[in-house]
Amino acid sequence: xxxxxxxxxxxxxxxxxxxxxxxxxxxxxxxxxxxxxxxxxxxxxxxxxxxxxxxxxxxxxxxxxxxxxxxxxxxxxxxxxxxxxxxxxxxxxxxxxxxxxxxxxxxxxxxxx
Amino acid sequence: xxxxxxxxxxxxxxxxxxxxxxxxxxxxxxxxxxxxxxxxxxxxxxxxxxxxxxxxxxxxxxxxxxxxxxxxxxxxxxxxxxxxxxxxxxxxxxxxxxxxxxxxxxxxx
Numbered sequence: 001x002x003x004x005x006x007x008x009x010x011x012x013x014x015x016x017x018x019x020x021x022x023x024x025x026x027x028x029x030x031x032x033x034x035x036x037x038x039x040x041x042x043x044x045x046x047x048x049x050x051x052x053x054x055x056x057x058x059x060x061x062x063x064x065x066x067x068x069x070x071x072x073x074x075x076x077x078x079x080x081x082x083x084x085x086x087x088x089x090x091x092x093x094x095x096x097x098x099x100x101x102x103x104x105x106x107x108x109x110x111x112x113x
Numbered sequence: 114x115x116x117x118x119x120x121x122x123x124x125x126x127x128x129x130x131x132x133x134x135x136x137x138x139x140x141x142x143x144x145x146x147x148x149x150x151x152x153x154x155x156x157x158x159x160x161x162x163x164x165x166x167x168x169x170x171x172x173x174x175x176x177x178x179x180x181x182x183x184x185x186x187x188x189x190x191x192x193x194x195x196x197x198x199x200x201x202x203x204x205x206x207x208x209x210x211x212x213x214x215x216x217x218x219x220x221x222x
Contacts, residue, residue, distance in 0.1 A: 004155075018128070033209060033210075035212075040214075041211045041214060041215075042117075042201050042212035042213050042214050042215050043156070043201070044212075045209050045210070045211060045212075048208065048209050055208060056208055056209065088151075089155045091155060091156070092144075098143075098205070098207075098208060099143065099144065099163075100161070101146055101158035101161050102146075102148075102156075102158060102210065103158065104148075104155035104156040104157070104158075105155050106154055107154070107155050109153075
């Protein structure tokens with residue numbers, strides 16, 4: 001297990017289309033987090049899971065966003081009816097517990113045209 | 114929302130010099146962490162300091178935490194060109210990390 005894996009690395013989509021990103025965390029990590037980052041800004045928290053339970057969801061996450069972590073392993077983040085404002089880097093991270101540092105994936109860069 | 118504020122926003126130094134970055138936050142925390150991000154990449158965890166600790170070292174990194182002032186500093190000693198990156202502080206206030214805006218460090222050879 002070499003770290004947190006995110007796919008795809010890049011995604012270009014037309015406005016109004018749905019997109020889905022996948023994150024495979026470090027296998028023994030219970031916690032999984034999704035963040036969004038735009039150019040020149042720090043990562044903004046979106047949501048996080050402990051095992052399969054989604055414990056918190058940011059107000060930034062509109063009804064068009066949904067995240068799942070079936071069976072407490074990999075996670076998916078889906079954006080429906082994409083808008084140009086959704087263009088950003090979507091980062092996934094995992095950690096063993098809530099008191100440890102996070103291991104981040106390389107991110108998925110979304111461009112909505 | 115961003116809790117931490119880093120200062121300065123950008124820092125340019127010569128190789129061999131020390132770099133100091135500061136972070137201020139607003140609410141009580143369990144711990145504070147520092148991360149590095151190279152352009153277009155994911156973040157890399159550097160160091161974690163708990164709320165009951167005042168100073169921590171890791172290699173060329175030194176982190177201090179002053180909970181009474183709600184502030185932290187990251188010192189990188191004897192900087193190298195490879196240290197060029199963005200550095201973020203992040204506070205754990207229960208459940209997840211909240212990141213600041215970052216300091217962009219440029220180390221010139």
